[in-house]
Amino acid sequence: MLAIESWPLFLFPLLPFLLYHNPLLAFSLKNCTIVYSENADNLWVTCKEHELAALPDDIPRNATSLDLSSNQIVNITGTDLRCLSKLISLQVQYNLISHIDDGAFADLVELRLLDMDANKLINLTDNMFQGLSKLVTLSLYNNQISCISPVAFQALVSIQYLALGSNHLHQIADIVPIFKLPNLNELLLGYNKLTSFQSDDLPFNVSNLKVLQLDFNPLRKFSIKKDIFPHLQSLAFCKCSCDIEWDVTNKTFLMSLTDLSFSGSSVSFEAYIAMLHTADSLQKLSLFFLKEWIDEGLINIACRIPSLKTLYVTVSRLGTIDDNLLRSCSQLTELTLSGNSLSELSEHSLRSMTQLRFLYLDTNQLSKLPLAVRGLSTLEVLDLMSNFISELDCLDFVNLTRLTKLDLKHNHISKLQGCLFQNLNNLKVLNIGENPVFTLDNTFKVNLRNLEYLNLQNNGHLVFMQGDFRNLSSLCVLDLESNTYYQLYDGAFEGLDNLQTLSVSLGNYKKEHFRGLPHLENLTLHLTFNWNQNSSQKNYEPPFSNLPNLKKLVLKVYDKYQEDISPDLLKGLKFLEYFMAEKFFMKSLHPDTFKYTPRLKGLQITHSDLSDLSPELFWPIPNLKALDLSNNKFRSLDFLARANLPALSWLKLSDNLLSVINVTVLQSLTALTYLDLIDNPLTCECSNSGFNQWVQSNSQTQVVNGHQYPCAFPTQIHQIEDNQLLFGRLPAETQHVGGDLRYRAVSHLSKTLKKLYYLMFRQISDNRN
Template sequence: MFNIQVLLLSLLLLKLFRRYHSTTMYFECTAGSCISDDTWSEQEMIRAEAEEEVSVRGDCSQFSSACSVMSLAARQINCVNSLEGTWLFLSCIITAAMGSWFLILLQSFLLFLLSVLLHSNPSLAYALKNCTISYSHNRTEVWVECIHRFLTAIPDDIPHNAISLDLKSNQILRINRRELSGLSELRYLNLNENKISRIEDGAFADLVQLRNLDVDLNNLTSVTDNMFQGLSKLVHLSLYLNQITSISPLAFQPLISLQRLILRFNNLYQISHIAPVFRLPKLYELDLAQNNFTSFQSDDLPVNASNLRTLNLNTNQLRKFSLTRDVFPHLESFHLPECSGDFEWGISNKTFLRSVKHLYLSETTVSFEIYSMMLQSVDSVEYLSLAFMKTLLNEGLVNIACQRPALTTLSLSYNFVGSINETLLQRCSGVTDLDLAANVLTELPEVSFRSMKQLRRLALNQNRLTRVPLAIRGLSTLEILKLSDNFIPELGCSDFQALTGLRELYLNHNRIGILRGCVFQDLNDLKILHIGHNAINIFDDTFKVSLQNLQVLNLHSNDFNKLSKGDFGNLSSLRYLDVESDTFYVASDGVFEGLDNLQTLSVSPSSYREGLFTGLCHLENLMVHQRSDQSSIVSEQNDEPPFSSLPFLKRLMIKNYNKYLCEISKSLLRGLHSLELFSAQQLFIEAPHPDTFTNTPHLKNLQIIQSNLEGLKPELFRPIPNLQGLDLSRNQLRCLDFLTQANLSAVRWMTLSHNELTVINETVFQFLPALTYLDLSGNPFTCDCSNTGFIQWVKNNKQTQVVNAYQYVCSFPLSKQGTKLLDFDIQSCWMDVGFLCFISSSCLVVLTLLSSFIYHFLRWQLVYAFHLFLAFLYDSRRRRKGVPHHYDAFISYNVHDEAWVFSQMLPVLEGEQGWRLCLHHRDFQPGKPIIENITDAIYGSRKTICVISRRYLQSEWCSREIQMASFRLFDEQKDVLILLFLEEIPTRQLSPYYRMRKLVKRRTYLSWPQAGRHTGVFWQNVQRALETGDTPTETSDLLTGPAGH
């Protein structure tokens, strides 16, 4: 009821305001101070320009200060929505209409009503209590993340437009229907790793757009008929690692779009229980691994054929597998289970598995004969995996497998194979891909792969090889060779002999110490070489004489201590180079010359200077890892731009790993005109110089982490107006005032975590109009009234998400230490006894002053009518006398624009076009009152030309001149006023006089800036305006001039 009364009162005040809008006081005062909520963020700037205009009258000056008080109060209660803006506007209007003598009382009363109204109608906050909205470049996609929050139920503040909800790793026990209601846009739902034992029927009914549902690692024991009701668009469903023992016959019936179903690691034991699954029209993949099935027979399945492409029965102790009908005509990938010793395999027609291309067999006690039957039932198999089957391999199972006519890929991983003799792969001449990873191979005789003339990919990683196997020599068809994760200490000149077709070579994680120049001499087509995580300390001529077609070279984490010029001289095709090391090394100037196509480089030099990166004209990504101590950093680093030779660099990351910091020169980024991302970790010993980013105008992401940025100046950010992301974590920041003048209008995400911020002035965020993601975690907040405005802003703003705001902990005062920041009672800061007494007395005073309010309201109307009458008498006398017009036009301008008037306007209008103009310094009569001179000039001229600029709008006398001209316009209803805009002025900065003019008559509005080089056309338009008659017309826009001009 109280809210209705407040709204009725506001409507009454609004009605009074509308009746009063024609008074001069309203126009002058609103021009000076009151600014709508739409331009609230620009209020301080506009007030500075408008207060001079307001000071023309004492009442307006008081009114301006009144609105300033209102502005300050609004910031304290975070007036950002339209309702609050309306209240502030009404307050300003009422204050203008009344005298200053009860100004403060009325404002306080309105603020009280406003605060009560706001508290009685709380709005949905953007800061979530237990979740985070992940930052996304696409603002329409809301991804909510609630991982590891110890939740026992789904939060009730999930945005209804969320498309993804991740509730992984919590303590949720059950899913109720109401908890997910309203999330009609949700597409991805992750409920993994909870303790869910029950999902109510229809709990997902509102999720009509859901595509992916994961309920892994929970405690479900059954799937009911209506559990998945409404999920007609679900494509992926995973129920992995539950305790499901039963599935209702109609449970999956609503899932008409389901393509992938994972039921592995449950307690299902009868195929007939899941038989309805095979009826799903679009189901392509079914994972039933690690259950308790003992039999899989086609007689237990629906009569109609299934559309399954992938079936996984791995780790089920099957005793029987039987197909008597063609139920899987499209099956392509088949994982056979672990089988018991008395396993029965029955395929009445081998064509039943005619489409199988991928077959996976693993550890079993089945006899050799049964496996032979299995393999003979899948003639179309192209990929075969045999794991944990060492005994059967030795009995010749591989040769039987290789007799499959379509077989091209053979995986023998995890079989504990120690060596390969000549007969093991004798029949595998058609195999092109061979995987022997994760075995215990120590050597491979030269004859191991003799029969494999078409081998293109060979994986020997994760074994115990101590040298490059002799068996690979002569494999001219080999394209990919993996020897990583072995114990190879050195490479010989003949190790890769005749591997002329090799394109990828992986030697990482070995014990190689020296690279000889002859090692890769035959690998002319090699494109990718990974040799990181070794002990290489000598390159020799390895990269000087060979590998001219190499595109990727990974030398990460080796032991070289120097890189010399020419070490990479032959790698002209290289695009990616990683020479990062766990220690630093000396790099000579020009060491990377010749790498004309290099795009990505990661280095760990002892110092970085200009000469180091010469020759890298196409480099786009550079990672510099600074591991040397302070004494190793050369002085040139501070005197010359180290990256000036990288004009196309887009991403630069510099990370310092030691505790010593050095002073960084302001020329650090000179020459990087294309830079879009700059990341510096533990680099700056003090705030960067304000000119640091002068040469990076296209920078979009800036990260300065773990440095000392006390005293950060706003000038640092002004050269980078396109910045979208800013990370200033761990920089000992104590204040955010620099943001108010930093020109960061495009910043969308900002991280200020783990600084020393205790009190935050929420008004700084008004200068970040695009900000949507803000992380302030890890700061020692003060929980007292100094943070009231910030707390209310966090709760009420609709644009910026303050990440994990409800988890922020108080550090001060000691009595509040450990409590939550947003739990602080902000009402205790203003709802005290004295304030209540003040409000009570104010209400009594307001009632007493209602009569005075009416008097003040009517008084201004009477004053306005009196002046209107005097002006009417003055004009009537002039008409009776028949006073002719002495001038064609009176020129109203500011003294600061006098040069333009004399140099541009007079020569054309008086000299060329012959008009007779009236200028105040030339034609006003000395000794005569200024107001009378202005009046005679306006009424003695056919037209009045107002030369409008910002200075003009701030001038008292110019304001009076345009007021008089506007009155003549109203009184005579003739086109006597020409507005000539000398500058481009935003509409919000125009006085209501000009807005009134725009509403009454849209004609002869001219813009000098838009004339450009066509000044002749501009002056023709002025002449046409002077020649027009007095009949008013409705034509043009305010700034662009008449239509067609």
């Protein structure tokens, strides 16, 4: 690199523009972003997916969460994480880390979570985890770990969860110290090369372990001959060796085991039976990919365990359920048959289940509600999502009077009969989204007085008449969002006295649509038409004036563009705190738009082609904290200088046409802590030198990716004599505002200076490469 001493004397006046500030003093991080949070005690920093080869050197020392995942980091040195004593969470998964210096985490005395999944670690050394006395969760899944020091985990006295799955561990003897950790509850050892798990190889008296996963290991023997796991509650065996020997000499050694899962017909039927015979306290059993052994009667044997209450049978290609498969499962309270390609359940297949409360039949191929379900009078939750059900009968749910949740999402239902839910007096959650329903037929006018959540998202061209929801007096959330639109008649929402959240796609808007919603707080309108609410019209009334308690209003326009918006749009919304509009204001906003909303805290106006706003627009909302004006056409921020926004702390202006940033404007926003100017054509001229200095030196406002902003050159392209080189062809790595702008003032120098400057910069670049 060209030494400063050899620079021409006439370059010294440019030094303030050419030199970096100390990166440790810069609040705008070079490769990371501080995630905005209103809680000052939480400082979340993300450096995810930045192609970093090493840890950044400018992480704020008061960071509480750091995400370095999905980069190309190879090592963690002893100094990389120094002084980050407040860090609680550290994520470095999906990197190339093969080495970590001993003591690299020593300063992380408050760390609770460390995720190092998907790296290249081979060895865990003596002092790798030194200092992590408060660590609770450690995940090392999908590395290449084959060697673990006997004292590697000695410092982890608070560890409760440890994941070592998908590594190269060969024998349990190598990880004996792990079982001695006093607070360890969960140990995941799946996808390793363990061939046996025997208590004879574990030289200790007792472990506090509660969850042990050994799935996808080539286990040939599982042997427990002493009571070393008195607290073990959950055990997983999946895809183990077909000749596994199960040797538990005394049932009391697994007396606390309540959750057991296994999968794959590669394990012998006899081995599974042996497992079940030593699990007298079993409450939950999960079976995956086990069609062959299910056909042999595995479920029948499992259900003979009196304590069994929950049975998961998934991805086992059952196709149909006959009268005998579940006959012995009368004590079950929860049954999951998801993802089994089920097309039919015989009429009496569930007859014995007189205590069943939860039934999950989602992601199958059912074309109608099985008759077997009709008789389950104890059922509280029924999930039929993602099937092929096209018709529902009035008798389908007539006996399911205890249902509190019914999920019919993503089926082929086209019609809801008025009698369909008439007996579901206790129903609280009903999801009928993603269906081609086109008619309701008084469906919601009877006996759903306890319904709190209703989803009719993305159905057909539904029409809602006056009183259609009148009897849903307990409804709190109603989702009527659609890719097309729904047609509303006046008073369609009458009776929804307790509705708090409404999302609806409309083909037109009338104030009368929203009568009878005194407690509505959140309203999202997806508009597919031109907004024609204009105060110049005869008999005009503000469109939301009958929603006095509204706190959040979202207006999204599909395809159409709105033009003339009345300044009284928000009249009557004195409690409004958040307003979001997308493609709604296509010219500008009247200065009086927000004079009715003094409590506004969050404002988002995006994709609206706005190029300027009046400062007076913001005067009535001095409490504004967050402002998003991204995806517009602003060329200047001068309107913010006189906007009087003393509380504004979050400002997003990405995807605009800003070329020069007036620092005076930013300095007028005294509470600003977060600024996003990504994807603006910032120029590389002296006019931005003040902004560049401010980005690097201010100690309050984080400029997101400020060190990586690409900059657009002046419109006039300068040629350099002799070589006829275009100034715009400088190396790409130099084309950043807020980064290394040593050529920033070039356009104001003489041709000779330009040439010298370029030659200097070329030498700098060559030496770097």
